[in-house]
Amino acid sequence: MKLEETAGRLPARRRRSTAAVVLEFLGSMNLAITLLVAVAVAAVIGTVLQQDQAYSDYQLKFGPFWFQVFKALGLYDVYSAGWFLFILAFLVTSTSVCVWRNGPAMLREIRRFRLDVQSKSLERMRLHAKIETSSELAGVSARAERLLRNNGWRLRRAEHAGVITLAGMKGGANRLGYLLTHVGIVVILAGGLMDSKLPLQYKLVSGQLKVETRDLPASKVPADSRLGLGTFSFRGNISIPEGSTANFVYLPMGDGFVIQKLPFDLTVKKFTVKHYITGQPSDFLSQVVLHDPRNGKTIEKTIRVNHPLVYDGYEIYQASFGDGGTKLDFTAWSLDGGKQTKGKGAVFGRYALGTGSDARSLELEDFRLFNIDQLPGARGQTTPRNLGPSVTFKLRDAQGVAREYVNYFAPQLIDGQMYYLSGVRASPAEPFRYLHIPAGPHGGVERFMAMAAALHDPGVLKRVAGRMAEAALQAARVKNEKMRARVTDSTVHLLNLFARGGYDMVLADIEKRVPKDRRQSAADVFLKVLNSGLEGVYAHVLAQQGITQPTQKDWNWFQRAVPTLSVLSEYGAPYYLQFTGFKHIQAAGLQITHHPGTVVVYTGAAMLVLGVFLLFFLSHRRIWVRMESRGEGGTNVLFAGTTNRNPADFEREFNRLKEIMFAPLKPDRIPER
Template sequence: MTDSELSLSAAPRERSTSRGKSAGRIVLEFLGSMNLAITLLVAVAIASVIGTVLQQNEPYADYVLKFGPFWFEVFASLGLYDVYSAGWFLAIMAFLVVSTSVCVWRHLPMVWREVTRYRDHVRERSLTALRHHRRWQLAASVEDTALVARGLLEGHGYRVRTRQRGETTVIAAMKGRANRLGYLFTHIAVVVIAVGALADGNLPLKLRELTGDLRVETRNIPVSQVPAESRLPVGSGSIRGSVTIPEGAGAGVVFLQLRDGYVVQDLPFDILVEDFRIRHYPNGQPKSFESDLVVRDPDLDEPVRKTISVNDPLTHDGYTIYQASFSDGGSALEMRAWALDGSGAHSTLEGRVFDELRLETGGVQRTLELDDFNLFNVTGDPRADPRAVRQAGSEEGFRNVGPSFTYRLRRPSGEAREYHTYMAPVEVDGRWYYLSGVRDSAAETFRYLHLPADADMSLETFMAFHTRLHDEQAVAAASRRAAEQLLSGMGLADGDLAGRVAVTAQDMISELLAGGFGVVRERLEARVAGAERAEMLLEFSRAVLQRTLFEVYRDVLAAGSDRPLDEVQTDAGQRAFFEDAVDGVSALAEYGAPVFLELEDFEHRQATGLQITRAPGKNVVYAGCGLLVAGIFLLFYVSHRRVWALVTPRGAGTELLLAGVSQRRPEGFEGEFESLEAGVDRHLPPRDEE
């Protein structure tokens, strides 16, 4: 036997030449090759990294915003938004199963022979070529020597087999043969884990997609209206979806995010949400949230009840229900609709979140879509010391600005603007405003309209001022007073000139209401272009406009206090309000809504966001992981050792040749071999030299 015959490799090699091989044998060798296995494992590792770094199964609109149109299309074509269910990933896993299975099938006989064969046909020349060997010339008989050698080996934990070969007694011993099983366990573990991954890859769904039997739904419609080709029956594979259920309501389905839409997965049971609770930090931020769930399964006599929270899910019949999020569940809202057409009219609207209301203004019928309601809105507090240490639950650095609601106003053409309006006034730089954000699409950020709150923290004064600006007679009187005051201050008491200036002021008020200060400035610059003293004319026109607006404001104050106009005096707070009101009037031109919706009252109803998963391959993967750990332990911590003792009669005595080899931990085996040598020296006397 050569040294290579005694070596214990982790993967026994099969010697062959490519000459004369059949095509089937070549394919089997390719499938079972180490290079292919490593390539597939590297591909799986890269895909796993991508699936970890890139958040999976998000709405496609979010990916477009994050990566842009070009890279979105590239990543979508590669299936990176759902890596673990992508066709190429499942193909790699299937190929890995085949490759590793072929490898195990090819090497199993050799490994089995290595585990069960004692190699008692070993030759003396092969043993003397080993590093650990020693000869003794002993006075004891062959029987006594063999008995001592066998006892020493068994005492060190070896399994021993004795074979007589001519006059020589061959004692073959080995231990740690479980090390060889580690090779099989690790390879079989890869197969088991890959099979589990395929089971959780939702192959039934992929097959329905390939055959065109499944259509992704992209419309926002009730579950009852989702067509059959966009629904999956109960028990159709692994799932990972979500569903939002309001308090007091239930659901028997879950929505699976798929590309740019969703499909509906039917559940074998119904989930009822009895109650949903949120606990907040003192600053209003959510601290924890939990749901009281009731699972009604027709196969059970009694429903299953449990309170779930984050990291404390409910598992039933292979389905795991996680507490994932929360949202509004259809809160009832009472709103005041302030008309912005100058009529001063206002009306009360009532509806629930997710309702669609009809709103007719100016002969145009719009749809009011109530999208969301937030009870708490926690923002950074500009009054806080930025150097202060902000701890969880601390109020410093944060403030709750109260409830808000989000809605859309949709025109008959289908175009819509989204609005986000706060219920209570918000303090900004020491002044109080009603804030309402507006944007044309979800890709934009909200641009906030600031309408000043009066001393009673209401919109009454601003709306009265806005309405007064639409009253032509009131504006005409105010502009006349403003023109006369300005001209008198300049020493120009000319009635005709005051009339012309007043008309100009009225025109500027109309332009302000229609397009804001930007339009007024452009029109003024166009009128004085090329004129002498253009800058002086611009400055005078601005003063006329400002004075006219102030006179209109004084009219509002007089009407609100039941005092003559001559007796109306303004303090610093009222003048600050006037400045904010003028800015608000200008901003309304870009607000793009015929009404301003003020939230007056609400009845809060919450909804719990549940994530529901079913992974039929999970236990298979766990078993594979356990098998992999066991295999790695056997490979790295169990050493396969062999020792041979050849006992040969020599004249009146006996010759003993002891040799051994170890696959791992040579330093440990060296100590063990020295212990065997010491045992022989202790129990068997040497033969006297002649």
């Protein structure tokens, strides 16, 4: 970076060595600006393209071809990409060369008063004034000296052959600003480099370290994906369940992780989320115990957001929270046979359910104690409502195909009625669709399950259908065994279709069997029969529960249950899991960092801030007063000044000083400017 013209002189032309050419190139302004722009462009890429996502997400977004291209360019982790670090290193070099070349001149500028300045160069300055006075040289120079000193100017004086030159200077620290800012940048980047992942990436490339991409428990991770205590700088995460202890963290790398050992054991005694009355979390607290086996020290502390625990250069932050393996009790209702199986499990556990085609692997994934739902209210405000605890789990069939479910413990009030909600989706990209199971008259899902079971019980269907056929024939006063069997069969057929695929399957069946022009009337008849059949099944279920005279409430329940029964086939699982009890165990998500470069970065940052203030709020100003005795008892005075910043301000200051200086001097004449 070139200096102002006032600071340096052009070197004499001569043959330059290669080193000088390289140095000139590295220190050139154009290179510096190019690098600044390059970093800016890289930063824009890194902002627009979300960084550090799962590779599968990128693949989905860009397609296989561009995914590979972008991956090769390192665009998923721009700031660790080789080319980006190269630009940064280049920037450090360029800035260092600039400081190296201009620094000494800057320091000289602060010290040098330039007493040897020629009157010609003073007269060439934009700000200068001359006066020819009859006052004596000694008096004039004493006045000038006192004037400048009293106004805070540092002064040097030279006297030579009847000429007195005063050189004053102010704000020389402005030049320090140049040094501090540029050195500050270099120091910051150096500190940043100290804290970068560069050494780890080198280990990866050289094969000393392998990224673990499998979903393994920490104890099973092989040794070549583990780092010992010597790592210079890292930032990792660990989720520690309440009551558990860990002495390592996971460092995310590429699309996997490696394990970093810690020199201490960290136990989470308790994790708490504090809430406002409105339900929003107000604070996250982890009560931890840190034990260092090297010196036997034990520290107890509560870590909160914005309040980390710092120990021996390691910083432990409250980063997130999650489930720590909550214990759960549940009942698995089979939706096609009414069988109920009681089970116990814990979050993150896997359990086998059922046999044959109904065999599923139950993967309990998460438990949430609170589910705050924001109900829209007036004027854009919302009213919070707590839906109570829920469990997220997956059911995976023998082919490995899984669906994700979320079940709420408690029934929810919807349009004035209580429903048990169970959300289902086939992939995380979809929203949950909720199965609404109407709660029985005394709560619980028993009545609904009994109804579902009855629909899948051929004996029940046959009996209900038979009774319906009988009643219908009687009403028509027909006695025909064959007819009765046919009516019974078709009713059973309809109920079966409904049980297997709801209304949709019934309608599809009609479409298949009935010619187009008669479909509408046929559908009317069939649905009427189906509904009577369902009512019959319901009456049977009620009778089993000892209710022979259904009330209006019972029939209302039926109206709400039928749509749910109709969509049961889309639920995608032969089970409904009713969770009945839990023992909440949370896990504190902690971030643990070891960043020795931080101090270096802070030093650089302090230099940078101090530097910019000096650079922009101070200006390096100089004033010269050259006084020459005219021999016959008068003095020629030349008053001149320069500044490297803010010329307008300096002009005002200069003119004020000049006017004070010249005021009492009796001018013989004021020469033209």
